Amino acid sequence: MRIRLVCVLVAMAAAAWTTPALAHHSFAAEYDANKPVTLKGTVSKVEWTNPHARFYVDVKDDKGTVTTWNLELASPNVLRRNGWTRTSLNVGDEVTVEGSWAKDGSKMANARVVKLADGRRVFAGSSGGDAPPPPPQ
Amino acid sequence: MKPVSVVGLPLALAVCALVAVSAQQTPPAPTSPAGAGSQNRGPAAPTGPAKRLPNGKVDLSGVWQGGGPVGDIKLGLAKGETLPIRPEWQKIMDARQSKDDPEANCLPTGVPRRDPYPWRILQTDTHAFMLFEGNIHSYRQIFMDGRKHPADLDPTWYGHSIGWWEGDTMVVDTVGFNDLFWFDFIGTPHTEKLHTLERYTRTNLGTLVIETTVDDLGAYTRPFKITFTARLRPGEELMEYICNENNGYVKHITGPAKDF
Numbered sequence: 001m002r003i004r005l006v007c008v009l010v011a012m013a014a015a016a017w018t019t020p021a022l023a024h025h026s027f028a029a030e031y032d033a034n035k036p037v038t039l040k041g042t043v044s045k046v047e048w049t050n051p052h053a054r055f056y057v058d059v060k061d062d063k064g065t066v067t068t069w070n071l072e073l074a075s076p077n078v079l080r081r082n083g084w085t086r087t088s089l090n091v092g093d094e095v096t097v098e099g100s101w102a103k104d105g106s107k108m109a110n111a112r113v114v115k116l117a118d119g120r121r122v123f124a125g126s127s128g129g130d131a132p133p134p135p136p137q
Numbered sequence: 138m139k140p141v142s143v144v145g146l147p148l149a150l151a152v153c154a155l156v157a158v159s160a161q162q163t164p165p166a167p168t169s170p171a172g173a174g175s176q177n178r179g180p181a182a183p184t185g186p187a188k189r190l191p192n193g194k195v196d197l198s199g200v201w202q203g204g205g206p207v208g209d210i211k212l213g214l215a216k217g218e219t220l221p222i223r224p225e226w227q228k229i230m231d232a233r234q235s236k237d238d239p240e241a242n243c244l245p246t247g248v249p250r251r252d253p254y255p256w257r258i259l260q261t262d263t264h265a266f267m268l269f270e271g272n273i274h275s276y277r278q279i280f281m282d283g284r285k286h287p288a289d290l291d292p293t294w295y296g297h298s299i300g301w302w303e304g305d306t307m308v309v310d311t312v313g314f315n316d317l318f319w320f321d322f323i324g325t326p327h328t329e330k331l332h333t334l335e336r337y338t339r340t341n342l343g344t345l346v347i348e349t350t351v352d353d354l355g356a357y358t359r360p361f362k363i364t365f366t367a368r369l370r371p372g373e374e375l376m377e378y379i380c381n382e383n384n385g386y387v388k389h390i391t392g393p394a395k396d397f
Contacts, residue, residue, distance in 0.1 A: 026397040077271075
């Protein structure tokens with residue numbers, strides 16, 4: 001194991017300017033911030049496309065049944081401007097995803113945070129950033 | 138749900154920690170905190186005076202962000218002003234469903250709605266163009282050669298725009314709109330009677346104030362004014378954005394537009 005200095009930029013509360021960070025549709029119209037989900041599984045597909053990058057995670061339950069979840073990210077344009085690349089997430093990656101469940105109850109969620117098996121957090125940018133944090137536990 | 142503002146990077150604070158990582162080489166982790174998936178990279182907008190073109194007019198060119206309604210056009214009204222919408226059109230608006238927002242279905246935002254993606258102004262002697270990265274990745278064309286609106290216009294998403302200068306303000310007069318786009322996420326409506334008058338004033342190098350008079354006696358009882366401000370994104374370039382390439386999930390959008 002190596003020890004490395006890892007620095008994360010944290011945005012301060014006051015800024016030179018702010019902009020509403022919204023996607024081509026509103027977060028609240030599709031996802032419920034009060035229904036947080038945590039999914040652990042293997043990435044089976046990555047779609048680096050507009051209007052939303054998307055990845056699919058195969059989640060195995062304790063009976064061994066696999067359910068494939070469809071996770072929505074911000075557009076690749078937004079992700080790139082926030083340090084993501086096409087290879088930030090890859091098929092086969094073991095991930096833990098924190099996000100908000102789709103309002104219609106389907107196996108879809110808006111990804112807020114993606115954690116890789118080695119502990120690295122890959123920030124998701126959600127639907128352009130307007131996803132509020134989940135309710136306190 | 139009120140729109141959430143996202144802060145810009147200029148006042149970012151680096152939080153460093155010593156972390157044990159595996160010996161395997163890994164690409165650097167993205168640096169935006171979770172939930173702050175904004176487009177705010179790069180330096181702060183400059184504040185010096187705007188430059189001039191060789192013809193003496195203000196140079197409005199550059200890559201901008203913002204400058205129009207996104208979630209709610211009422212955010213652009215002056216303090217204390219209300220939207221003078223006709224009661225029957227308020228009912229139409231209240232019945233609109235989010236999944237039917239043309240913007241969510243990769244159709245144009247029209248005028249004056251914006252999306253949060255960067256856009257560029259390009260000026261020539263005879264035209265001004267606004268190139269939009271987001272939405273349908275298209276452009277608005279403004280005729281700056283003194284022509285008038287044609288008599289028989291087919292209704293279109295962006296209308297027919299003619300522009301001129303009043304001092305240091307570029308004025309854009311647009312008619313010939315269709316009634317198919319929405320003014321914002323919550324579904325604020327309009328009719329084909331819509332006539333917009335936009336005033337673009339670059340108050341300093343980094344700031345473009347856009348005041349729009351919305352004149353539509355079909356859906357409103359009188360014209361009303363909205364003001365939004367665009368910020369310059371120095372060093373930014375437009376990226377391709379093809380909304381239709383993978384937009385198959387609109388069916389998952391539920392609920393009324395007004396609940397945004």
